[in-house]
Amino acid sequence: MADAYCPDNMCSFCRSCFDTTLKGDYDYLDGYVASNSCDNRGKMYDLWRHHTKLPYIHLINTPHTNTEKAQKFFHDELVRFKESLEKAFRTPISDQSLRKATRVYNENRALLKKVYDLRRKDPSLLSGVEALEIVLSSALTPKEEHNRLLGQLLHEVSGRSNLPKNGVRLLVSGSVIDDAELLRIVEAAGGSVVADDLCTGSRYFWDLVDSDAKPLHAIARRYLDKVPCPFTYQSEDRFKRVMDMAKRYDVEGAIILVLKFCDTHMFDAPLLKAELESSGLSVLYLEWEHAMTGIAQLRTRIEAFIEMIKGVS
Amino acid sequence: MSATETMRRLQTTRGFYGNYIKKFYADAHKAKEEKRPVAWVASTFPVEMLQAIDVIPVWPENYASVCAARQVSVRLCEAAERENFSRDLCSYARCVLGSIFGEKDLPEGGMPKPDFLLASTGACDTHFKWFQVASRRLKRPLFLLDIPYDTTGSELEGYQVRHYVAQLEGLVSFLEEQTGRKFEMNRLKEVERLSDRTSKLWLEIQDCRKAIPTPMGARDAFSAVFFMLCVPGTEMAVEFYRRLRDELKERVENKIGVIEDERYRLIWDNLPMWFNLRFFDYLNSLGAVIVAETFSHVWAGNLDISKPLESLARKYLPNFANAVAERRIDLILRVVREWSVDGVILPTNWGCRMMSIGMTILKNTVHERLGVPSLIIDVDSSDWRSYNEAHVKTQVEAFIEMLSKRNQREA
Numbered sequence: 001m002a003d004a005y006c007p008d009n010m011c012s013f014c015r016s017c018f019d020t021t022l023k024g025d026y027d028y029l030d031g032y033v034a035s036n037s038c039d040n041r042g043k044m045y046d047l048w049r050h051h052t053k054l055p056y057i058h059l060i061n062t063p064h065t066n067t068e069k070a071q072k073f074f075h076d077e078l079v080r081f082k083e084s085l086e087k088a089f090r091t092p093i094s095d096q097s098l099r100k101a102t103r104v105y106n107e108n109r110a111l112l113k114k115v116y117d118l119r120r121k122d123p124s125l126l127s128g129v130e131a132l133e134i135v136l137s138s139a140l141t142p143k144e145e146h147n148r149l150l151g152q153l154l155h156e157v158s159g160r161s162n163l164p165k166n167g168v169r170l171l172v173s174g175s176v177i178d179d180a181e182l183l184r185i186v187e188a189a190g191g192s193v194v195a196d197d198l199c200t201g202s203r204y205f206w207d208l209v210d211s212d213a214k215p216l217h218a219i220a221r222r223y224l225d226k227v228p229c230p231f232t233y234q235s236e237d238r239f240k241r242v243m244d245m246a247k248r249y250d251v252e253g254a255i256i257l258v259l260k261f262c263d264t265h266m267f268d269a270p271l272l273k274a275e276l277e278s279s280g281l282s283v284l285y286l287e288w289e290h291a292m293t294g295i296a297q298l299r300t301r302i303e304a305f306i307e308m309i310k311g312v313s
Numbered sequence: 314m315s316a317t318e319t320m321r322r323l324q325t326t327r328g329f330y331g332n333y334i335k336k337f338y339a340d341a342h343k344a345k346e347e348k349r350p351v352a353w354v355a356s357t358f359p360v361e362m363l364q365a366i367d368v369i370p371v372w373p374e375n376y377a378s379v380c381a382a383r384q385v386s387v388r389l390c391e392a393a394e395r396e397n398f399s400r401d402l403c404s405y406a407r408c409v410l411g412s413i414f415g416e417k418d419l420p421e422g423g424m425p426k427p428d429f430l431l432a433s434t435g436a437c438d439t440h441f442k443w444f445q446v447a448s449r450r451l452k453r454p455l456f457l458l459d460i461p462y463d464t465t466g467s468e469l470e471g472y473q474v475r476h477y478v479a480q481l482e483g484l485v486s487f488l489e490e491q492t493g494r495k496f497e498m499n500r501l502k503e504v505e506r507l508s509d510r511t512s513k514l515w516l517e518i519q520d521c522r523k524a525i526p527t528p529m530g531a532r533d534a535f536s537a538v539f540f541m542l543c544v545p546g547t548e549m550a551v552e553f554y555r556r557l558r559d560e561l562k563e564r565v566e567n568k569i570g571v572i573e574d575e576r577y578r579l580i581w582d583n584l585p586m587w588f589n590l591r592f593f594d595y596l597n598s599l600g601a602v603i604v605a606e607t608f609s610h611v612w613a614g615n616l617d618i619s620k621p622l623e624s625l626a627r628k629y630l631p632n633f634a635n636a637v638a639e640r641r642i643d644l645i646l647r648v649v650r651e652w653s654v655d656g657v658i659l660p661t662n663w664g665c666r667m668m669s670i671g672m673t674i675l676k677n678t679v680h681e682r683l684g685v686p687s688l689i690i691d692v693d694s695s696d697w698r699s700y701n702e703a704h705v706k707t708q709v710e711a712f713i714e715m716l717s718k719r720n721q722r723e724a
Binding site for chain 1: 396397398399401402403406434437438439441442443445446449457459461462464472476479480483637638661663664666667669670671672673674691
């Protein structure tokens with residue numbers, strides 16, 4: 001249904017979210033919160049406002065830098081967002097409830113980091129597909145419930161033994177991957193995805209909110225200080241963090257998987273590729289479509305890449 | 314009659330490339346040789362700030378359009394693609410990056426190497442990401458004016474203006490640091506006075522195009538907009554626009570149109586195919602003329618020199634690329650009404666999300682409110698591999714035929 005409103009040359013993930021809404025699958029929602037954190041998303045705000053019937057739609061104006069001025073602007077923007085929520089849903093949001101939410105979310109982040117630690121082992125105690133699905137489920141489950149489940153999971157997985165030897169240890173970098181199929185292809189071809197730099201992976205949870213500071217200040221700071229997304233000015237910082245992760249998780253290669261038309265990632269990708277290669281890693285850069293068209297060709301290239309690394313080592 | 318014969322070119326814009334564009338690049342190269350500071354600047358950046366501290370602005374976007382007009386843009390895009398920059402990225406970006414990746418035989422000798430680069434989030438993220446790549450490659454610093462997205466589409470919010478001004482204050486420090494000079498507010502006011510004059514003349518020029526028949530079409534407008542975009546606060550800009558306005562006024566008085574038999578008055582949204590400006594002659598040959606471009610309307614803005622920084626915020630923040638759709642819709646609705654428009658051409662741009670997403674909203678709104686039809690066509694500003702001329706011409710001819718039937722019905 002989105003085809004009636006969306007051009008061919010736009011992000012297929014944004015298109016898919018919008019399509020799901022038009023089909024009525026999100027009719028249970030009371031609102032949609034957008035951000036200008038990329039050109040696709042910023043412009044999609046117009047389509048959501050004009051073509052969906054959600055009662056509440058709000059855009060959070062997100063800075064692209066992390067200066068003192070940007071911090072102040074973003075804090076004030078979060079105050080405006082809070083007030084807008086309070087008005088729309090006639091519910092006050094107290095500092096106390098923000099602190100409580102911060103605590104619960106931080107716990108989730110800390111637990112996810114523990115999950116990721118299990119991937120540093122050789123062999124990794126979790127497959128890349130499992131790890132991705134764990135993070136994806138965090139985004140969809142009430143956090144208290146997810147924390148409880150993560151506790152159980154850590155207990156079970158830590159006791160895993162007699163695992164088969166790892167395949168080629170890989171880091172996957174990119175934007176959104178909300179379907180584990182891509183990683184399944186990588187792991188079926190003899191790779192083991194043990195680390196990631198994804199919006200739906202480590203970048204989602206890696207950094208905590210300072211629970212001692214004033215809540216909205218701390219939240220504003222966390223979102224600007226976190227591992228940067230390529231839509232920010234801080235690309236160099238991101239490259240460093242990815243390089244560190246590659247080292248810490250002891251990977252042999254990296255696959256950069258960028259959704260087509262994700263401009264900011266497409267500008268960063270050649271630079272990140274060069275950085276990773278300069279540290280001796282093999283890197284494959286691929287673009288993919290959310291609808292998984294052209295998947296056979298991707299599979300062939302992934303298989304050839306993994307064979308190449310195996311041949312070298 | 315051939316397309317070019319249909320069209321009456323203006324005196325003022327004759328030889329524009331040789332007289333102004335070539336000179337602009339030659340002057341910039343000369344400035345570089347004389348060790349005067351040169352900056353690469355992205356559009357929607359408040360260039361008056363640079364002029365006030367005697368930094369020479371060079372515009373990569375303008376350079377990409379030059380490369381496209383000279384038919385070398387695809388070669389440069391391919392050079393960027395060889396370095397893994399995706400073919401789906403903005404063709405301006407690929408073209409300019411290609412020009413710094415060691416390609417030879419560049420138009421106007423390429424752009425002089427910058428002392429620093431200046432970008433803004435005020436049009437798109439692509440701007441500053443591309444400048445970031447250039448900054449890294451050229452080992453020159455990049456300053457980013459990080460400005461808010463215009464969420465109202467009408468009156469700006471006070472906090473948005475205040476944040477813009479705070480960003481300008483950061484820019485002042487950056488410019489002083491880079492040039493070793495002191496930024497003088499009085500000098501900025503002088504530049505703004507000229508820039509304001511430039512804007513007013515440019516808007517008068519647009520007003521002249523309301524006349525039936527219209528005295529100027531898109532080909533001349535897309536050349537002449539150069540001054541508004543690149544060097545607004547200069548005597549040269551004021552002088553050029555004064556001459557252009559006078560020529561148009563004379564045409565209006567004598568009822569001389571840019572084409573002899575004006576039948577369809579159209580708006581052209583966004584950018585042209587710089588590699589094929591003859592497309593406008595082709596439109597003329599069908600009896601159609603572009604009476605306004607949204608691109609021409611977006612750059613002018615009044616400057617109140619009693620508030621030099623705030624007025625720059627008010628001039629540059631409300632750019633429709635950095636705003637909710639309402640700002641672009643309101644502009645198009647106003648132009649349709651005041652310029653007696655029969656139809657709107659809405660070109661998408663393969664590498665540009667800002668210009669491609671939401672076209673249906675524009676098309677539907679203009680039709681619902683004013684009963685005026687629009688045509689969405691898929692083009693690209695500089696990469697002709699993403700443009701199918703035969704297909705676009707078929708669409709345009711069908712659109713014109715539809716307009717012709719409407720005119721007959723109304724008559």
